[in-house]
Each structure stands twice: as structure tokens, then as C-alpha cells.
Amino acid sequence: MSKAVNNMSMGVVEPQERMKHLSHCGNFIDVDKTQPVTRYYRSGTEMLRMANVYLREGNHENAFILYLRYMTLFIEKIRQHPDYGNVKAEVRDINKRIKDEIMPTTEKLRAKLLAHYQREYEQFLANKEAERVKELEREREQERQRQRELASRQAVGSSVIPSLIPANLHVLIDDGTQPSAPDLDLLDQVVYPNDFPTGANRTNLPGSGLLLPTGDASSDKTSNSKPSFDRNQKPSYNRTDSLLAGSLRIVHVPADTMEVFLQLAKANTSNNIETCGVLAGHLAQNQLYITHIITPQQQGTPDSCNTMHEEQIFDVQDQMQLITLGWIHTHPSQTAFLSSVDLHTHCSYQMMMPEALAIVCAPKYNTTGFFILTPHYGLDYIAQCRQSGFHPHPNDPPLFMEAQHIQKDAHTKIKVIDLRR
Structure with a gap:
């Protein structure tokens, strides 16, 4: 260096x-x-x-x-x-x-x-x-x-x-x-x-x-x-x-994001099926603002969720000039954390956007987690891990952490683009 x-x-x-x-x-x-x-x-x-x-x-x-x-x-x-x-x-x-x-x-x-x-x-x-x-x-x-x-x-x-x-x-x-x-x-x-x-x-x-x-x-x-x-x-x-100092930019999250998403996922949650969505927004004055949840066509299970037809997400983002800022998903019957599959899913988001968030909603326990992979260990570790599906990872040093660069905004409302319909 x-x-x-x-x-x-x-x-x-x-x-x-x-x-x-x-x-x-x-x-x-x-x-x-x-x-x-x-x-x-x-x-x-x-x-x-x-x-x-x-x-x-x-x-x-x-x-x-x-x-x-x-x-x-x-x-x-x-x-x-x-x-x-x-x-x-x-x-x-x-x-x-x-x-x-x-x-x-x-x-x-x-x-x-x-x-x-x-x-x-x-x-x-x-x-x-x-x-x-x-x-x-x-x-x-x-x-x-x-x-x-x-x-x-x-x-x-x-x-x-x-x-x-x-x-x-x-x-x-x-x-x-x-x-x-x-x-x-x-x-x-x-x-x-x-x-x-x-x-x-x-x-x-x-x-x-x-x-x-x-x-x-x-x-x-x-x-x-x-x-x-x-x-x-x-x-x-x-x-x-x-970008020059190496720190993470602030990500503004509308305060109603989790409540709105839980309503979108309500039917799946009642059937113990996970729901996922893409968090998108824009950049202004060197800060990032989440403005939309894009809910893609998907297939869910009690402990996983896979998106389909990603090109539809890209089309929406191109039309609205939206930047991908992370993803959000539910844990219908578990607490808020990142599973081994979640870690690999989020790795691709965070590699492209260091500030990308993984928001996990756990309605059964009424909790929400705002997570990122630890920048100096977890991100590199998961990027080099070649296993797929659910598999064990070491817990020490930690692979993920609570995000410290978020700011909830009570004055803005999240918008939804539901591509499942």
C-alpha cells in the first residue's frame, strides 16, 4: 500500500x-x-x-x-x-x-x-x-x-x-x-x-x-x-x-419500512414461509436514502427465499434510476439473525455496495435486525467460502454485526413495487 x-x-x-x-x-x-x-x-x-x-x-x-x-x-x-x-x-x-x-x-x-x-x-x-x-x-x-x-x-x-x-x-x-x-x-x-x-x-x-x-x-x-x-x-x-476516507456512508431508512414489509409478507408469514424484497433508493449529498421496497417474484420456504426473474427488478430500477441498497426478508418462526445462506446472499450485495443492509424481520419475536458482514473479516471469509446451502461457519471472530451507519427517518414513507402481482 x-x-x-x-x-x-x-x-x-x-x-x-x-x-x-x-x-x-x-x-x-x-x-x-x-x-x-x-x-x-x-x-x-x-x-x-x-x-x-x-x-x-x-x-x-x-x-x-x-x-x-x-x-x-x-x-x-x-x-x-x-x-x-x-x-x-x-x-x-x-x-x-x-x-x-x-x-x-x-x-x-x-x-x-x-x-x-x-x-x-x-x-x-x-x-x-x-x-x-x-x-x-x-x-x-x-x-x-x-x-x-x-x-x-x-x-x-x-x-x-x-x-x-x-x-x-x-x-x-x-x-x-x-x-x-x-x-x-x-x-x-x-x-x-x-x-x-x-x-x-x-x-x-x-x-x-x-x-x-x-x-x-x-x-x-x-x-x-x-x-x-x-x-x-x-x-x-x-x-x-x-469513498476517499474509507468509511461507510449514512443510510436513511424510512421508519415505516419494517411495518409495511410485514404487511406484504403477512400471508406468507401465517404459513411459515419467508418473504424477501430488494431495498432501493438514491444518493444525495454523500448519503444514501432507501425509498423503495421491490418485491420480486419468489419461492419461499420456512427458512429460505429465492428470487426469480431478476431482470424485472433491473428494469424497474433503470426506469426509476434507483440504486440497490440491500435487501429485507422475514424469519417467520425464528429470531433476527443471518443464517449461513443469508450470509452468502448478503455477501453479493455488500461486495457491490459496502453500505448495503440486510434487514431481518422476526414477527414472532417482534424484533428487527439491521446487519452487515464485518468489513475486516466476515466479508472476505464468506466471499472465499465455496460451500452452498445451510452449512456451519465459525462464530469467532463474528462474521456479521449490527449496522452502525443507519438512520431511521420518521418523516419519509417507504414505497412498494410488488412484482409478484
């Missing part, structure tokens, strides 16, 4: 390093050969939808990352999939789109971002130089103040000492007697070399990375305090941009 990636939290301001890190994020995508190749083409479609939203909203960094990721997937990585040769029509259309639209847009974004980073860097250097000049002036003023105070103490001392020493007393330094104790107030005025650091010791700038420190601005110092560099003068980066 690059030095810039390792030091994201520390920060560096050089424009080329920042662009290098953006490119690294854009190239960070892999193809799982066990997943249907069509899912990658669906993921690519949704990737472009999000990139276009970011572009319209002026979030050029995230737009650049997604456009670059799209090109990385379909120019390079998708060729590794064993079923690549079966999607010639899609490949032809995508290659034309990349050449005519995406590549020119990405290059324009690259130039715009580099120019923006260069302006920020030049402003940073100018602020740094201005701060250096201010610090030098503060040092000079502190030295002048020290000299004035020292001169004042010497003047007071020279007027007092003669009246304190008897005229007939002559003391020699080398006569074996002890000199008097030093004046502690005078010691406080001594200036040591490290009290006023300059150059590299003064700024203490970190060496590499992208995100820049955003600590509080330094307040005005008194004459005895050490000067400090105002870190707010560094070029800043919006850390909420999760």
Missing part, C-alpha cells in the same frame, strides 16, 4: 500525492469469479448513477473515484471473470461509452482537481511563510522584552547592593565561603535554545498522506508562551467523503 494511504490521518498537501491517492482509491476494485458476471454489469450501471450525482453536486473527488473505478472494472478487471466472453454486447456498449463519455469526463476532473490542489498548496505555503515571519517577530519582541526586564533588574540591583554591604567588610570569591543563592526570578528569565524552535522543528509537518489535520486554531499567546503553527491554515479535506 502506498505511503499516502498509510498516512491518511496524518496528511500531506502536495498536489501530486493527493492525486496519487485518488487514483489508488479508483483502482481499488476486485472481481469475484464465483459471482455472476451480470452482477458486475449491474453494479457498473449503479456506479455511474452515483458518479453522475456526485458530479452534479460538485463533489469532484468522489465522482473522479467512481468514474476511474468504472473504467478499471470494465477495461481491466472484468476480463478475469470466466463468463466474460458471454457478454459481448454489453462489453461493446460499455467500451464505446468509456471512450466517448467517461474517459474525457474523468480527464477533465483530473485536471480540475490537480489545479484545485495546486491552489490550495500555494495558499498553504503562503500562510506558512506568513506565520514564520510572525513567529520571528514574536521572538524578537520577546528578546527585547527580556533585555528590558534584565536591564531593569540590574538597575534596581546596583542601587540596593552598596547600602547592604558594610564598609569594612571585604569578601573574596576564593576565600572558601559559599556564594549566595541565585535569584529565582532571574532564572525564570533565562531563554534556552529550544524555547523558540525554528525550521523543521517548528512546523512538525507530517510526511505523507492525503487527509489534512484540522485541529483548533491557536489562540493568541502571551510573551512567555511558545509560538505554534496554525494547523487550520493547511488545505483541508471533507472527511465525510467516504
